[in-house]
Amino acid sequence: MTARRCDLPPLDGLLRLALAGIFLAAAAVKIADPAEFHAAVRTYRLLPDLAAAGVALWLPWFELCTGVAILWSRHRRAALWVVVALNLVFLAAIGQAAVRELDIVCGCFGRPASVRGAGYLPYLARDLAFLAAAVWLLRREPATAVQSQSPSPRGL
Amino acid sequence: MTRLAHSWFGLLGAATLLALAAFAFDPRARELLRDAPAADEITLAAARDHRGPLLWIDARATADFARDHIPEALPLNPDDWESQIVPVLTRWQPGTRVIVYCDDRACGSSRAVADKLRREYQFDDVAILHGGWAAWQKAVGP
Numbered sequence: 001m002t003a004r005r006c007d008l009p010p011l012d013g014l015l016r017l018a019l020a021g022i023f024l025a026a027a028a029v030k031i032a033d034p035a036e037f038h039a040a041v042r043t044y045r046l047l048p049d050l051a052a053a054g055v056a057l058w059l060p061w062f063e064l065c066t067g068v069a070i071l072w073s074r075h076r077r078a079a080l081w082v083v084v085a086l087n088l089v090f091l092a093a094i095g096q097a098a099v100r101e102l103d104i105v106c107g108c109f110g111r112p113a114s115v116r117g118a119g120y121l122p123y124l125a126r127d128l129a130f131l132a133a134a135v136w137l138l139r140r141e142p143a144t145a146v147q148s149q150s151p152s153p154r155g156l
Numbered sequence: 157m158t159r160l161a162h163s164w165f166g167l168l169g170a171a172t173l174l175a176l177a178a179f180a181f182d183p184r185a186r187e188l189l190r191d192a193p194a195a196d197e198i199t200l201a202a203a204r205d206h207r208g209p210l211l212w213i214d215a216r217a218t219a220d221f222a223r224d225h226i227p228e229a230l231p232l233n234p235d236d237w238e239s240q241i242v243p244v245l246t247r248w249q250p251g252t253r254v255i256v257y258c259d260d261r262a263c264g265s266s267r268a269v270a271d272k273l274r275r276e277y278q279f280d281d282v283a284i285l286h287g288g289w290a291a292w293q294k295a296v297g298p
Contacts, residue, residue: 033192034178034182034184034188035184035195036194036267038188039267040264040267041261042261042262043263043264053188057175057178057179058175060174061170061172061178062167062171064174065170065171074163074164075163075167077160077162077163078163078166078167079163081160081164103265105267105268111287119234141190
């Protein structure tokens with residue numbers, strides 16, 4: 001068992017931990033202050049008020065569950081697909097705000113930083129990095145899973 | 157159903173149950189569905205009733221401020237912060253209630269400006285105008 005764990009590439013483990021930590025941290029600050037996140041969701045001008053409130057209520061818990069699932073090998077693959085899907089949604093939301101030159105606050109990690117003009121680029125870059133990390137891990141995941149499930153050549 | 161689909165439904169279900177529990181037990185979560193001002197927001201009526209020193213901060217773009225603004229408001233937005241913060245610091249004194257506004261309920265800069273004033277400049281009484289400039293225009297007329 002120990003030998004198999006040592007076979008896992010360290011970069012994969014670090015990336016998993018980082019992604020899970022990011023999702024858990026993002027969820028925690030939003031759960032701690034739902035009104036702040038609701039105000040942030042509203043700035044994207046994508047949803048009517050009631051739907052924005054629903055998103056502000058539900059999304060932090062979804063991020064929390066996803067963060068936990070990334071650390072849970074049984075659900076990791078599904079969680080990584082969720083990370084891909086969520087980051088595509090975030091990129092689309094920030095992208096449309098950039099095109100419409102909206103005055104938004106990111107709402108990503110709680111602190112209400114204003115995003116306007118060239119200020120969109122770091123946020124787009126960050127979400128692209130999260131997306132790339134999830135895709136990388138998804139590509140590695142089957143190989144890792146096969147490796148951990150197949151019998152050891154040494155018969156351990 | 158595949159294992160992947162099982163996991164997805166599990167994630168969706170768990171998140172939905174937790175959100176429902178938050179809605180049931182956390183009064184702040186229930187507040188989201190009402191159209192009430194948030195804890196750090198103030199209505200225009202309450203702002204007008206305020207007795208004591210008051211400082212209006214216009215967090216919209218500088219060009220919008222130049223076109224029109226609340227009387228005696230000072231411009232302060234994230235794009236021109238360095239040049240605009242000096243008059244604000246000159247005017248502000250302890251005990252002053254600061255009210256920040258931007259275009260409407262769905263703009264972000266008033267929230268960012270208010271947060272920065274509280275955090276970096278230790279302004280102790282900063283509120284956001286509920287409804288922003290749109291609420292002012294609606295009350296005062298064009």
